[in-house]
Amino acid sequence: MTMKAGIVRRFGVVEIDDVPRPAVGEGEVLVRLRAAGLNRADVIVRDGRFPEQPPLPIILGVEGAGEIAEVGSGVRNLEVGQRVVLLPTLVCGSCEACQSGVDSRCRALRFLGEHTDGTYAEYLNVPARNAIPAPDSLSHTELAASILPYTTAWHMLVTRARLRRGETVLVVGAGSGVGSAAVQLANVLGARVIATTGTDGKRAKLVELGAHEVVNYRREPEFSGAVRALTDGLGVDVVHNSAGGTTIQESIHALRRGGRLIGMGSHSGARAEIDLYSLYRNEIEFLGAHAADSRELGDLLPLLADGTLRPVIDSTFALDDVAAAQVRLVSPDRFGKVVLSID
Incomplete structure (x- = not known):
């Protein structure tokens, strides 16, 4: 057959x-x-x-x-x-x-x-x-x-980055499948969400999904400045990055001292030049993510089934x-x- x-x-x-x-x-x-x-x-x-x-x-x-x-x-x-x-x-x-x-x-x-x-x-x-x-x-x-974008977002934000209610998270490249899932999930978990996107047309969609602020990275390629301005100069607690490439250093600059960067994906480039002092002196945690774990499904599937995550x-x-x-x-x-x- x-x-x-x-x-x-x-x-x-x-x-x-x-x-x-x-x-x-x-x-x-x-x-x-x-x-x-x-x-x-x-x-x-x-x-x-x-x-x-x-x-x-x-x-x-x-x-x-x-x-x-x-x-x-x-x-x-x-x-x-x-x-x-x-x-x-x-x-x-x-x-x-x-x-x-x-x-x-x-x-x-x-x-x-x-x-x-x-x-x-x-x-x-x-x-x-x-x-x-x-x-x-x-x-x-x-x-x-x-199943893949939401389990990936859960694995990155909850399991690896240990996102907590009341923290501020930056989602880099929020218009992608994983990015849009991360915006929703972070909002449901009680975080303040800042999203980056390349077009103004996506701004309203991201706000509807739960983003509190949106930064256009095409107008502001050094988006960390805009993010710091939105956080009174402190920076965010967590960065969710599925883009890689040149966005990695900007993601580090957008973090507060002691912040966590969780990375998965390299759509804007598989290699990144990093200022190591910006990691060391600010005690940044740089975490990698590859695949979700089956144990995470029990927490995630009910949120999809009841419409909490769409x-x-x-x-x-x-x-x-x-x-x-x-x-x-x-x-x-x-x-x-x-x-x-x-x-």
Whole structure:
């Protein structure tokens, strides 16, 4: 049997083709995908810029949602027809990190769509632990747009940066999927939120999501000055940065003494020149984040299910229009997630 999928056979090009439908193995489920969320990682893998060279051909897609089409032997907690959202991290399940639910530190950590076939497809087989029963209150499109950005934002702000009620957080690049999720989450957690964005058109949207102040980094590329002015010269307690590149030094300058910078992603550049004195003398904590942990889902999913956190969807494309969807993904005026419909 075959299925339709968005596949990369040579770097730089993603094409829609008929490929063999995967078989379900022991401990696995076969998911009939209904939606796939686009991620910047998809473009990096497509273009051959992924730090670890992916195997070719590879089906792209880190994020997805659908329903169980088939259950493999040994699976007891899932059944055919059940709606699920996919956890993108593939882990060994047996190391100390996995046993404690700290997936991000598994030595065998891999991702759907980066190390193995992903969600730009009608069907995908995954370990049963990766198929998370989905709240009925969210559509497949909303599910595909939510699990990765919100778990990432939670991992960065709560688990790693230890954000506390009453603190002030700066979200750099707040119009992205993870950035818009971080704005909402920080506001829900009781923080004062300052957001940066490159267009005035996104200002009202960010305020609606919970930003208290918004700084246009195109008009003020040295945005730390504006941030300090908004905090009476003190700086913020936490910076959430998913942009990397030249924004890192400005993020350090925007922090108060003893502040925390949590970084994940490098869309504006994988390398940054840092003034080490600005770290040392101000006792800045520079924290890295890679992937969310499965233990965090229990805290996060109820907030999505009851509407406290609302997935931000920029646009939806058919699977056949994957090339246009990826163009939209990297558009400077995109706000929130781009999603493929696979119905």
